Amino acid sequence: MIVHQYKRSILQKYESEWSSLSGERESLFKNISVDKLLMSYGTMTSNVILQGDSGSGKSIIVQKIMLNWASEASKNLYVVFNLRCEELMCVSEEINLTELLSYSCSLTSDQISQMLQQSPEKMLFIIDGFDELRLTQDIYDMSEAHTHPLQKAPPKVILCSLLRRYLIPKSNLLVTTRTNNTVNKLLKGQNCFTEIMGFSEKKVETYFQMFFSKEYARVRANETLLTACSSPVIRWIISEMFKVGADVTSELQTTTSIYADFVSTLVEHHCQGLSQSVPNLLRSLGQLAERGMLEQQVLFDEKTVNESISEPAGSPFLCNFLSKRRIHQETMFSFMYHSFQEFFTALYYVLLDEEESQRKVRELLHTVERGWALSFWPQRDFSTADVEVRQSKLLQPVILFLCGLCKKEWIPSFFEKHNMALSISIETQLKEWINQCSQRSQSEHMLLILHCLYELHEKSFIRKVLENLILIDLSNTPLKRTDCWVLKCCLQCCEHIRNLKLHVTSDNLKMLQPELYHCKELWLIMDHISDDVVGLVSAAAEGKNLNKLNIKKLENYGKLSGFHPEITVSVRDGDIKLSFCTSEFTSTVAELTLTSPRSFISTINWVKSQNKQPLFSYGYL
Numbered sequence: 001m002i003v004h005q006y007k008r009s010i011l012q013k014y015e016s017e018w019s020s021l022s023g024e025r026e027s028l029f030k031n032i033s034v035d036k037l038l039m040s041y042g043t044m045t046s047n048v049i050l051q052g053d054s055g056s057g058k059s060i061i062v063q064k065i066m067l068n069w070a071s072e073a074s075k076n077l078y079v080v081f082n083l084r085c086e087e088l089m090c091v092s093e094e095i096n097l098t099e100l101l102s103y104s105c106s107l108t109s110d111q112i113s114q115m116l117q118q119s120p121e122k123m124l125f126i127i128d129g130f131d132e133l134r135l136t137q138d139i140y141d142m143s144e145a146h147t148h149p150l151q152k153a154p155p156k157v158i159l160c161s162l163l164r165r166y167l168i169p170k171s172n173l174l175v176t177t178r179t180n181n182t183v184n185k186l187l188k189g190q191n192c193f194t195e196i197m198g199f200s201e202k203k204v205e206t207y208f209q210m211f212f213s214k215e216y217a218r219v220r221a222n223e224t225l226l227t228a229c230s231s232p233v234i235r236w237i238i239s240e241m242f243k244v245g246a247d248v249t250s251e252l253q254t255t256t257s258i259y260a261d262f263v264s265t266l267v268e269h270h271c272q273g274l275s276q277s278v279p280n281l282l283r284s285l286g287q288l289a290e291r292g293m294l295e296q297q298v299l300f301d302e303k304t305v306n307e308s309i310s311e312p313a314g315s316p317f318l319c320n321f322l323s324k325r326r327i328h329q330e331t332m333f334s335f336m337y338h339s340f341q342e343f344f345t346a347l348y349y350v351l352l353d354e355e356e357s358q359r360k361v362r363e364l365l366h367t368v369e370r371g372w373a374l375s376f377w378p379q380r381d382f383s384t385a386d387v388e389v390r391q392s393k394l395l396q397p398v399i400l401f402l403c404g405l406c407k408k409e410w411i412p413s414f415f416e417k418h419n420m421a422l423s424i425s426i427e428t429q430l431k432e433w434i435n436q437c438s439q440r441s442q443s444e445h446m447l448l449i450l451h452c453l454y455e456l457h458e459k460s461f462i463r464k465v466l467e468n469l470i471l472i473d474l475s476n477t478p479l480k481r482t483d484c485w486v487l488k489c490c491l492q493c494c495e496h497i498r499n500l501k502l503h504v505t506s507d508n509l510k511m512l513q514p515e516l517y518h519c520k521e522l523w524l525i526m527d528h529i530s531d532d533v534v535g536l537v538s539a540a541a542e543g544k545n546l547n548k549l550n551i552k553k554l555e556n557y558g559k560l561s562g563f564h565p566e567i568t569v570s571v572r573d574g575d576i577k578l579s580f581c582t583s584e585f586t587s588t589v590a591e592l593t594l595t596s597p598r599s600f601i602s603t604i605n606w607v608k609s610q611n612k613q614p615l616f617s618y619g620y621l
Helices: 002-019 024-029 034-038 058-070 097-103 109-116 137-143 155-163 181-186 201-211 216-221 223-228 232-243 255-270 278-294 302-308 338-351 354-374 384-405 426-440 446-456 459-466 481-492 506-518 532-541
Strands: 047-051 079-084 123-128 172-177 191-196 322-327 330-335 472-474 497-503 519-526 548-554 566-572 575-581 589-595 603-609 615-619
Touching (some): 034 172, 058 123, 058 172, 097 109, 123 155, 181 384, 201 216, 232 255, 330 338, 338 384, 354 426, 384 426, 446 472, 446 481
Parallel strands (some): 047 191, 079 123
Antiparallel strands (some): 575 589
């Protein structure tokens, strides 16, 4: 009876919000299922880590999971609790687990206590926004002694104890995070990582044809924009611009230009009659954003916001960037998407005077670089160094927006219209930093450097940075569609690349195909070699002067380790024929013919890794 009451309250809470969006969210996220996320090759996985960048849709997926369960769609779970870390960090007093859960739902502590006595293996605790916990060594140590649901402690300690399975050890956990290193150290048992890669191209196309059929041609004509719309937040921005009749043009070539154009559009449509001037409003919003970024804060109380911004809840302009809600009887504000907080922080820096702007950017770059250095320290778990490493990762998107704001010809004319001068000195700072980092930080941070180069969008500088490198190693993480687009544009600026290592899917590699002739040596890495390898190899090699091809198989354990690798190579009439024996799950043999009339493949390396890894999945929404 209590569970049914709880389900009804969830339906009331979320259904109205979803229905008000005219089916947009439902059309994009309809395939999300709690059972799908928890089931890995037919087996229930007790730990699921859902990782994605700011604005990738993690919290929306959590809402869909809650609705999915409340609608009786899940057959495996008795109860699901959604714990939003940003809200629980507002609780200052010590509480117990039942009280903490009561904060997050409509049930009383007594009702929750009864539910916790049921089958723990059918319970799911969702820890949404793990990055907001800011765990330290003290919290980590305190969690070891917290083993009873009625034992009181600060919310951080309770959440840490849940993650480490000192509380409700047989329950299931789903954690959303922007970075997974720290949470991976906390969780016990086998972890299943699911990285959100964004919307597939087909889903983006279907969405715009369904809701913006007249405007879709403009999106389709701008391949950069179409690729960028794989990000849920970019897709939302473009949709909002269409709704107000904005002209989405081909000039939107970078992520920063899309955000800047969105701000410009809303200023033109919603900033009449404000008590603050537009420059002061943007600086105030940026100052609030910077405070949150430096203090790792996503929620702001009403007093703090009112000190910076006049009438934050009454301005149509601000309502597109700040959301207002009641949390524990208090009015709180947050940025609609965390990426808005990142963008307005960067905008604030470039709107400052030259000296202050340089100082802020210098401190930012130092913080990020110091975090990189500390990441190599042994035994830094939950220490002060670990906190700095996490802070460094969360600040990196601000650098990308700063690079984009240096491209002045793409920054809307409204800056000039409102007499807002952008700092010109930080471009030199950023270029010097990028050049230095590209020489020192090959594998770990190369993707960030490429995105910085893309946002700067200066061909001569891209060529200068990349052609001096012996190796571009992007093999440590699977590349999203937007990553591949960035890499493609950077490769177009270069005459040659010595060595390129990629971790991609067949479709994304086909996007890169026209530019791969720049590479003297190419390494391809995929998670599970299957029929898809045919597409990967053919896309990389067709009609190109390919000198070396490496295919690496990452061997997982358990249900994923049944692969029998076999490769056969034969040469006839100058053609090279490769036959692959694929996974036992598909029990098919794939054949591929590579024709290289102007050159030959001198080396084929088959690399089989015996290292046991956690279960990984990389999927499009």
